Amino acid sequence: MRLRSVFFALSFLLMLGLMPLLSAAHDGHVVYVAKIDGTITEYTADQFARYIDIAEMNHAEALIIELNTPGGLGDAMMRIVSEIQNSTVPVVIYVAPRGAIAASAGTYIAMGSHLIAMAPGTSIGACEPILGYAKNGSIIKAPEKIRNFYTAYMRSLAQESGRNQTAAVEFITEDLSLTPEEALKAHVIEVVANDVPDLLKKANGMRTRIPVDDRGYVTFNFTNARVVTLEPSIKDELINFITNPSIAYVLLNLGIIGLIFGFLTPGWHVPETVGAILLVLGLIGLGYFGYNSAGLLLIVLAMIFFIAEALTPTFGLFAVAGTVTFILGGIILFGSNGGVYLVSESTYHLLRIAIVVMAILLGLFFLFGAAAVVRAHRRKPEAGKEEMIGEVGKVVEDLDPEGVIKLHGELWKARSRDGSVIRVGERVKVVEVNGLTLTVERFEGGE
Structure with a gap:
């Protein structure tokens, strides 16, 4: 009976301790903040879905995504927009920090969100769809049919949120880009904020631009809101890094070089091991971004x-x-492969530079460096006593005909080749090695 009483008392105290935590988790005043930085890929869509799930499970007041992206895949972008619009928690896209951009796919994602904010010194826009590189190295613009589709999609997002449809369409047709002040004046965004606390202060009391799933339009209540930052995992950081097309391309080629170098110079095992790792990372990065297998074969x-x-x-x-x-x-690797890229042209310009520079460096390396390395590696090593033949030493104990010489800082027993006497201080050249005795002759090559 006494144990039962103690058990109930402990349970009661435990419940009292958990009540504040449960209340905090369900009081609607928790704001989650997460970062999306880099190219928009299918993995980015997985990140968005994971962050939204966390916010929904904890009944957050809002989920703020700090976005910095040059764009990415069209399919991944549309999946992200769908995740946002089916979220039961308002999703705020905050283009941050200073210097960040929400270009191409990032602009569509922002236009599909419940609220858009931008930090000073950022930009939004430039959404023309492209298909990758042509065989002559120029960028392939999407055909009229695809452009019309994305134009209509952007107009629909702007119309639903009550944002400026004219500017939204010009993001595609004119590759328009706007600063935070211009975007706010054009009614494309709702807030310009220096940081997250400033955003919460300015957005407090605002209403979502689109209905929240199952809740309709929601008025933000950020008074005394508790901010919880969702840190990216190591996997997130790694994949976001390698999905940059330029990084993935360099990793791919470094991996192939490592394998080649390892196979040409067997025995060390480090080049091929590192090469295999880099090759896999490069292929993973390209897999998320998309590539043409014909380019890989070339x-x-x-x-x-x-x-x-x-x-x-x-x-x-x-x-x-x-x-x-x-x-x-x-x-060709980054040419048309059936997908649509919504990425800034600067990304492709940088990629073009990486392709040309990597090609020239590889050509020079294999022309001048690799052949010499292979020849040096394949040369039969000369080691031990055999390498002493032809070396020059100095007599430290008269050879009559045997004595001692100093060679490479070591003392060796030596015998004169013709039986002649060679005095201390004279120089001799090794002509034969017999066990631990060197056969030498007088060296007349000067000092």
Whole structure:
């Protein structure tokens, strides 16, 4: 009986201790803040879904996404917009920090959100859809049919949220970009805020621009709201890094180079191990961003040319062929593969530079460096006593005909080749090694 009483007392105290936590979790005044930084991919859509789930499970007042992106995949963008519009928690897109952009796919995501805020020094817009690189290296603009679809989609998002439809359409047709002040004046965004606390203060009492799922329009109550930051996991950080197309491309090629170098110089195992890791990371990054497999095959062909140059030097023939094939492979790798990219053209300009620079560096390396490394590695090593033949030492104990010489800082027993006497201080050259005795002759090569 006494144990039962103690048990109930402890349970009562435990409930009293948990009540404040339960109340805090359900009082509607918790605001979650998460960051999305980098290219918009299918993994980004998974991040959005995960952050929204956390906010919903904890009945948050709002989820604030600090967004900084040059854009990304059209399909991933539409999935994110759908996640936002089906969320039971208002999602605020905050273009931040200073210097951040919400370009291309990022603009669509913002226009589909419940509230848009921007930090000073940021920008939003430039949403023209593209299909990647053409074979001549120019950027392929999406055909009229695709442009019309995305224009209508953007107009629909603006219309639903009551934002400026004219500016929204010009984001696509004119590649319009706006500063925070211009966007606020044009009724594209609702708040310009220096940081999250400033955003909460300015947005307090505002109403969502679109209905929240199952709740209708919601008025924000950020008074005494508790801010909880959702930190990205190590996996998030890694994948966001490698899904940058330029980074993924460099990792892919460094991985292939590592494998080649390891196979050409067996025995060390480090190059091929590191190369395999980098190759897998590059393929994962490209897989999230999208690539054309024909371009990958051309890059492999270029590496075969480079290997041929290293093994059978042709005075640059294979190196030049590899460089040209490598550039074509890089361009086709990011060519049209059936998907639509909503990414700023600056991303593709940077990618083009990475392709050309990487190709030239690889060509020069395999032309001048790799062949020499392979030859040096394959040269039969000269070690032990055999390498002493031809070396010059100094007599430290008369050879009559045997004595002692100093060679490479070590003392060796030596015998004169013709039986002659060689005095202390004279220089001798090794002509034969017999066990621990060196056969030498007088060296007349000067000091």
